[in-house]
Amino acid sequence: xxxxxxxxxxxxxxxxxxxxxxxxxxxxxxxxxxxxxxxxxxxxxxxxxxxxxxxxxxxxxxxxxxxxxxxxxxxxxxxxxxxxxxxxxxxxxxxxxxxxxxxxxxxxxx
Amino acid sequence: xxxxxxxxxxxxxxxxxxxxxxxxxxxxxxxxxxxxxxxxxxxxxxxxxxxxxxxxxxxxxxxxxxxxxxxxxxxxxxxxxxxxxxxxxxxxxxxxxxxxxxxxxxxxxxxxxxx
Numbered sequence: 001x002x003x004x005x006x007x008x009x010x011x012x013x014x015x016x017x018x019x020x021x022x023x024x025x026x027x028x029x030x031x032x033x034x035x036x037x038x039x040x041x042x043x044x045x046x047x048x049x050x051x052x053x054x055x056x057x058x059x060x061x062x063x064x065x066x067x068x069x070x071x072x073x074x075x076x077x078x079x080x081x082x083x084x085x086x087x088x089x090x091x092x093x094x095x096x097x098x099x100x101x102x103x104x105x106x107x108x109x110x
Numbered sequence: 111x112x113x114x115x116x117x118x119x120x121x122x123x124x125x126x127x128x129x130x131x132x133x134x135x136x137x138x139x140x141x142x143x144x145x146x147x148x149x150x151x152x153x154x155x156x157x158x159x160x161x162x163x164x165x166x167x168x169x170x171x172x173x174x175x176x177x178x179x180x181x182x183x184x185x186x187x188x189x190x191x192x193x194x195x196x197x198x199x200x201x202x203x204x205x206x207x208x209x210x211x212x213x214x215x216x217x218x219x220x221x222x223x224x225x
Binding site: 044045048049089091096097098101102103 | 141149152153154155158178202204206212213214215216217218219221
């Protein structure tokens, strides 16, 4: 079976750092993705991890621990435009389809 | 990166009718995926559309309700049949990244409201 969990909602202040966690239990694993989705828009790709460790890309970083079934997305120097939903997704082994978590709604306040 | 377009971008439909959503890609791809996003929810995979073979449906989705066509490597359609208000969702097509690129691309989505 597939089970991917994220917090439902988080709030943070402009300029701060926030960490969004994702835990997963899946039958196969071929990488973990993070997407950002603004209301009314399609998801946009943020990061991809397939090996353990930290991937950094500007203000956003993503971490993976395969043995723990755990990932996080770290957002630094938060801006108002970072208010969005953040979706964690695991890619199935061999079929390339993505299984999505419940999504985390992030609200950044001034 | 791939360019994906979907038609229509949005529609309002009456209960009991059907709507066909088109997805056009600017490059040839073997696999295309159709997702549904119900209001306030995350994305759920409906089916995988393979060129030249029947679509593969996920648990809870059936061909009679969501028939899919895949006539060539750049185009697919998803039909939402005999609609009810519970079918009100955003429908998105998606494709895997090109070789060496792990990004998975999404179309702009079709926002469907069923009255």
